[in-house]
Amino acid sequence: MTETSPWANPRLRAAWARTDWAAILREYRRAANISQTALAGLVGLSQADVSLIERGRRTVRESAVMTRITEGLNVPPELLNLSASASTWAPDPELTERIARAHTTGRTDIRSADWIARVLAEHRRAEDDGAGADLWPVVRSQLDTVTRLIPGASGPTADKLLLLSAEHAHWLSWVAHGQGEYGAALAWLGVAHGWALDAGSADMASWITRVRSYYQLGAGDPVRALRTAETAIGGGAGLSPSAASIASHTAAMAAAAVGERDRAHRLADEAYEAALRTPDEDDRPGWLYWLSPTRARLLLGEAAYAARDWRRAADALGDGLAELEGYPRDAAFYMAKLEDARRRA
Template sequence: MLWPVVRSQLDVVTRLIPSASGQTADELMLLAAEHAHWLSWVAAQNQQTGPALAWLDGAHGWAIDASHADMASWLQRVRAYYCRQHSDPIRALRVADGARQLAGLSPGATSVAAHEASLAAAAVGERDRALRLADDAVVEASRVPDEPDRPAWLYWLTPSRARLHRADTAYACHRWQEAATGFEESLPGLAGFPRDQAHYQGLLTDAQRRAA
């Protein structure tokens, strides 16, 4: 299991931070934030809500200390996702809105925060707002650089993913035919990601059934 390996690596990184300065310290804190984010995600997947939030708080602190706006925004986006998954869409929308309004964000970070905000808006019944946010997310995603120039945690944000995000929001807004069309057009872009492909294929099938 990767947990003890990542936890050990995080310990090594955090021991180095106090003796570092300048850009080196910032890079170490960003690395610590990435490790803590992964630990948070694993804890959340195992229904360990308290540890998941604690690791996320630690990660966010390191991102702020490193003045890394993209990572700070990404971690707020993850917190918004946790809120939405725990049936608190109002808080999710507030947190996701904050994530997309941080200064100095890259298009990729802005896009994924807007997507999360769109799903939260749909969950609270603000469907027009949700669709506007989803459109904003697609526009920002079109400005994302090629994979080698993206942050490691945004390696997956391709044009196909952005269109799937738009279909996600259409589905959440009960616009079944629009969602089905979006899923169908974008699914081929998930080659190599069988779990994601199965998830979206299920949504496509359900959207087609509801649209019939």
């Protein structure tokens, strides 16, 4: 697969996970920018058949037709056999067994992992639009594919695969938490943290610890959240500026929740200044693609709001909100805080 493959499209991959043949054909055409006639040529059907399937007037039941569509559209290997565990929320023990055999002597083909890393980046953006639950079985299956490569890898290649596994586990934790599966969310975080440490990634280990703090704060335990966020900061040793930024922001939110307003302001300022040191997305870890200077300004306003500094919150939120076009869920979240801060200022 290449970066330009239609199968990088999250909607297409989600349609495959649902075995929704009508959506598969529609989304493939949209992603590939081809006509029904061109698609028909790929899958060995007539244009009329493609039209009927897309409109729900014909149901795909024949195995021969399924095979023609699968082969004609060049479905990537990690989607061909979605694992049985892909429908469950919690991690299964077999994953840990695979990881335990990492760093053995061996050679493995890293190209499939590079492809999966590419599509995971697309899934992160899709999750921003609320499509995480639809993509759950796809990402879970991708994780299976990555971990199967690990026993045959060593050195930097094994580290790369371990980090990619940790990124997947974090994504699964985040989506599980959003679905109210809190125990599974914590279990995935535990798995992700171990893999991040094995990979030698201070940034990912810090990020996962930060997410745990976020969960704790949301559950109404700000004291524990503050302690956990301080661990995520870890003195800043070995952390990239963006990883240190988001850890400090989380600590600022927890400090505000326990009533330490001065500490919250200091941490929020540190977070903002650190974020500004990596304004370009390519200079940030992949999972922090969103931490632009605009987002950093919004986080500064969010921390000020949590500390009940209404004027500062209104100024910072007002500065950043105008640039959230295309993110309706985030825009609504910050707009509500901005309007409330302005009323209270």
